[in-house]
Amino acid sequence: MSRSLVVRLLGTSVLIVVLSVGAAAWLAAKTATRAVQQEQSHSLAGDSLIHDALLGYAAEHPRWTGVEPLVRRLAAESGRQITLTTVGGTVIAASDPGVPVSARADAVLDPLGAAIDPRAVGPYRISGRDQARQHARAGKRLRCLRDQGVAATIEETPAGRLVVRLAAGSPRQRADCNFREDEPSAGERAALDHLQTRVTGCLKGHLLTEVSFYTTDFTPIHRDPTNVGNSQAIQDCVDRGRREQLRRYVAEPARLYLTSPARPPVPVFDLSPESTGRIAVVTASVLVAAITVTLVVGMWLVRPLRALTAAVDGAASRPAPVRIARNDEIGRLAAAFNALADRSEHSERQRRTMVDDIAHELRSPLTNIRNWLTAGQDGLADLDQDLIRLLLEEAGLLQHIVDDLADLAEADAGTLALNLGEHAVGDLLAQVCEAHRGTGLTVGGDLWAVVDPIRFRQIVGNLLTNAWRHTPADGRVEVRAAVEGDDLVIDVADTGEGIAADDLPHVFDRFWRADRARARATGGSGLGLSIARKLAQAHGGDITVISTHGRGSTFTVRLPAPDSPHPRPASP
Incomplete structure (x- = not known):
């Protein structure tokens, strides 16, 4: 049962469900945690709004008098208890009077603190005619820019000014729109002069020369180039002067206390017996x-797997095909199983054919040897030299077939040993051609190759033997060798009878002949081309053939070129 697919699927499903329940519980916990974090985030955002609103009030009013309505409104909107005190601890305003505050304030409200609040404008606020003239000038510049196709917007500063902002990447404006809308009014100019006086006194204390202010953005203009390297000291003097100038226009620093109203805690999970039972039932x-x-x-x-198993168990020697019509993994498994059965049947047919071919090839020479020996034993034939020569020829044919079969067996098993070395291709081909007289040889240059010389000569020798066997006496056979790209190419071409197009795919099959009736007449075992191809593949190459029936054939051997760093791996 432990090996059953059903049991494994069942165990997998149970494990998945358990993990799903655990994941659901983890997700619930994470969701609750996230909700708490979001609540804290909202609380922080609300506290930030309270802080900003009260700081803005301090920047726009010289005293905290009148802040009580704002405190109560902010407390109602945020649900927080707000208490505002002086630095000394005196209560300025409180949304819930009498509520104790903590020993440490949540924030100190000072519009002139580390950074001057931009809403603290003091004497730089413009109004009346100055504001009307400045607004008209800003509107005129905005219309001028838009008429030129320049994207621009306008916004109002806390001081009551309108400022024109050019969009990023806007084209350069023409000279007729270069007038400035930020030119100080008379009141602003007087405030800037007063600021410059304060800043000049500070700069003198730092041994620096005075600076000027042309606009209300408080950017200092350096008259003396030596001031450039002291920009931080100058900025400190500017900030100090602004704080001294604005102090009487803003409220004094105050402490802000924020507390939450008392409420009973709400549990995140209700783990009552009723809830626990409901979770158990659902699970x-x-x-x-x-x-x-x-x-x-x-x-x-x-079910289909059992059918496959029965098909395998019921087969005596080879698996029989099964009929499973499904378009899923098991259907594809059945299709692969049927393909395997077909290949097994095809291999069996090939095995029977090869056994028959081997028996046929061995029977003739063995029969001849036995008949002649029997005749000699019975005194019907004399064991003279001619008879001995005939018996030796038949024994040599047997040895040739056995050697060929041994070579193929080693090649199929991958145990074919090669004694590789660097050899001159021309010399090896000349030796083979000399053994097959009448063969033409053409070698394109001084070619070298890393080969087993004996096996190399066997490759070419088998091709030449096959070529001469099917070439008439007045025909010719030629061997050509050259380098093409990364390959050493050896062509064995003949002008013989050629091979029909339907027979070309089978020329390298073992014991195959286009005309079996001529097998004994032409000689050979039917293994020469198969062995030649296996040997070429063992060298990292291959053999191909092109042929025209009645006009001859060309067998091409391709091996790694002499300059290749390593031979290519043998084809499977």
Whole structure:
């Protein structure tokens, strides 16, 4: 049972359900945690709004008098208890009077603190006619820019000014729109002069020369180039002067205390017996549903697998095809199984054919040897030299067939040993051609190759033997060798009878002949071309053939070129 696919699927489903329940619990916990974090985030955002609103009030009013309505409104909107005190601890305003505050304030409200609040404008606020003239000038510049196709917007500063902002990447404006809308009014100019006086006194204390202010953005203009390297000291003097100038226009620093109203804690999870029982019932229902579905699906999956198993067990020697029409993994498995059965049947047919061919090839020479020896034993024939020569020829043919079969067996098993070395291709080909007189040889240059010389000569020798066997006496056979790209190419071409197009795919099959009736007449075992191809593949190459029936054939051997760093791996 532990090896059953159904049991494994069932165990997998149970594990998945358990993990799903655990994941659901983890997700619930994470969701609750995230909700708490979001609540804290909202609380922080609300506290930030309270801080900003009260800081803006301090920047726009010289005293905290009148801040009580704002405090109560902010407390109602945020749900927080707000208490505002002086630095000394005197209560300025409180949304819930009498509520104790903590020993440490949540924030100190000072518009002139580390960074001057931009809403603290003091004497730089413009109004009346100055504001009307400045607004008209800003509107005129905005219209001028837009008429030129320049994207621009306008915004109002806390001081009551309108400022024109050019969009990023805007084209250069023409000279007729270069007038400035930020030119100080008379009141602003007086405030800037007063600021410059304060800043000049500070700069003198730092042994620096005075600076000027042309606009209300408080950017200092350096008259003396020596001031450039002291920009931080100058900026400190500017900030100090602005704080001294604005102090009487803003409220004094105050402390802000924020507390939450008392409320009973709400549990995140209700783990009462009723809730626990409900979770148990739901979990059990999920388990039952998962087990039921798993059993149904498992039986559906196992049925075709059992059919495959029965087909294998019921086959005496080879698996028989099965009929399973499904378009899923098991259907593809059945298709692969049927293909395997077909290949097994094809291999069996090939095996029977090869056994028949081997028996046929061995029977003739063995029969001749036995008949002549029997005749000699019975005194019907004299064991003279001619008879001995005939018996030796038949024995040599047997040895040739056995050697060829041994070579093929080693090549198929991958145990064919090669004694590789660097050899001159021309010399090896000349030796083979000399053994096959009448063969023409053409070598394109001084070619070298890393080969087993004996096996190399066997490759070319088998091709030449096959070529001469099918070439008439007045025909010719030629061997050509050259380098083409990364390959050493050796062509064995003949002007013989050629090979029909239907027979070309079978020329390298073992014991195959286009005309079996001529097998004994032409000689050979039918293994020469198969052995030649196996030897070429063992050298990292291959053999191909092109032929025209009645006009001859060309067998081409391709091996790694002499300058290749390593021979290519043998083809499977």
